Amino acid sequence: GDVYKRQDDARAAALATADRVVALTGAGVSAESGVPTFRDALSGLWARYDPLELATPSAFERNPKLVWDWYASRRESLRTVSPNPGHHALVDIERRAPSFLLATQNVDGLHARAGSRALVELHGNLARVRCSREGRVVERWDEPDGNEPAAPPRCPHCGAFLRPDVVWFDEALPADALERADDAARHCDGGTRGHALAARDGAVAVRSPPTTPTRRARRRRPRARRAATTAPAGGPRRHPIRRRPRRPRPRAA
Numbered sequence: 001g002d003v004y005k006r007q008d009d010a011r012a013a014a015l016a017t018a019d020r021v022v023a024l025t026g027a028g029v030s031a032e033s034g035v036p037t038f039r040d041a042l043s044g045l046w047a048r049y050d051p052l053e054l055a056t057p058s059a060f061e062r063n064p065k066l067v068w069d070w071y072a073s074r075r076e077s078l079r080t081v082s083p084n085p086g087h088h089a090l091v092d093i094e095r096r097a098p099s100f101l102l103a104t105q106n107v108d109g110l111h112a113r114a115g116s117r118a119l120v121e122l123h124g125n126l127a128r129v130r131c132s133r134e135g136r137v138v139e140r141w142d143e144p145d146g147n148e149p150a151a152p153p154r155c156p157h158c159g160a161f162l163r164p165d166v167v168w169f170d171e172a173l174p175a176d177a178l179e180r181a182d183d184a185a186r187h188c189d190g191g192t193r194g195h196a197l198a199a200r201d202g203a204v205a206v207r208s209p210p211t212t213p214t215r216r217a218r219r220r221r222p223r224a225r226r227a228a229t230t231a232p233a234g235g236p237r238r239h240p241i242r243r244r245p246r247r248p249r250p251r252a253a
Contacts, residue, residue, distance in 0.1 A: 015093070016096075018097060019097075019098050019099060020097075020098070020099040020100075020184075020187055020188045021093060021097040021099065021100045021101075021188065022100075022101050022102075022103065022181075022184045022185050022188040023090055023093070023100070023101070023102045023103070024103055024104075025090075025102065025103075025104040025105070025106060025111070026104070026105045026106065027105070027106060029084075029086045029087065029104075029106070030081075030084075030087075030106055030108050030110055032084040032085070032086060033081045033082060033083065033084045033087075033108075033110060034080075034081050035078070035081055035106075035108050035110070036077070038051055038055075049070070052169060054066070054067055054070050055067075055166075055168045055169055056168050056169050056170050057168055057170060057171060058170075059168075060132070060161075060163060060168075064132075064151060064152050064161050064163075065151055065152055067152075067163075068152035068153075068161075068162075068163070068164075071126065071164040071166070074126055075126050075127060078108055078109070078126060078127070081108070081110070082110075082113070083110045083111075083113050083114035084110075087110050087111055087113075087114035087116070088114050088115075090102055090111065090114070090116060091114050091115040091116055094116060094117065094118055099187075100118050101118050101119075101120065101180065101181065101184040102116050102118060102119050102120065103120045103122060103177075103180075103181035103184070103185075104119070104120070104121055104122065104123075105122050105123050106121075106123070107121070107123050107124055107125055107126045107166050108126060109121075109125050109126065109127045112125075120177045120180050120181045121177065122167070122173055122174070122177055122178065122181060123166055123167045123173070124164070124165045124166035124167050124174075125165055125166070126164060126166060128164075128165035129141060129153075129162045129163065129164055129165055130162065130163060130164075130165045131155040131157065131158060131160050131162060131163075132155075132160050132161045132162065132163040133155065133158055133160035134155070134157065134158055134160070136155075136157065137165060138155060138156065138157075138162055141153040141156070141162055
């Protein structure tokens with residue numbers, strides 16, 4: 001008990017004196033709000049589907065209405081949830097820290113609803129939709145009428161199907177969002193008083209700056225950064241791709 005209390009006190013003191021703070025969050029921070037994880041979202045009528053077959057560009061090409069309906073059901077489920085103390089704690093830290101950035105892999109939008117402003121949504125946001133052809137975000141759309149019941153809504157500008165504004169498997173992460181998160185993490189780890197946060201299940205942990213900032217900074221970059229590849233000097237830079245998770249091997253009966 002005393003050991004953990006001393007550790008918590010030391011972390012709180014480190015955060016209180018931090019100049020450059022970066023917070024990295026994933027699905028755990030929204031668990032207390034009742035937001036289902038990616039796989040948990042496959043319940044009820046969706047239980048018989050493979051999530052990897054509903055979150056890829058090829059799945060949208062094969063059956064755009066099926067993919068649209070699944071994400072529409074997920075958007076609807078978010079109407080009944082609210083930010084939890086973990087989200088609000090990060091808002092409070094943002095107000096106190098001289099320099100702060102929150103990079104999240106979550107698409108539920110709860111950080112923004114809690115009041116976070118210095119926010120990077122690496123995987124997009126379920127509340128937004130965009131044109132599948134031109135990529136522009138569409139603020140308002142009409143659900144399909146009886147003349148085209150088996151298709152998603154159409155883009156009002158070009159007529160292409162609308163799609164969720166999220167990063168599917170086999171797609172590149174948004175370059176600008178990734179660059180902001182990467183740059184903040186580099187400066188956080190390189191500073192003499194920089195600190196990184198990990199938020200999970202409503203708790204916020206503080207990580208002090210390492211003695212070898214370059215190597216540790218690489219490990220604390222957003223997870224998708226590991227998939228990045230770089231062309232030879234002078235060649236074009238390739239953006240990281242969100243890879244499909246490996247399927248678990250079936251156990252012997």
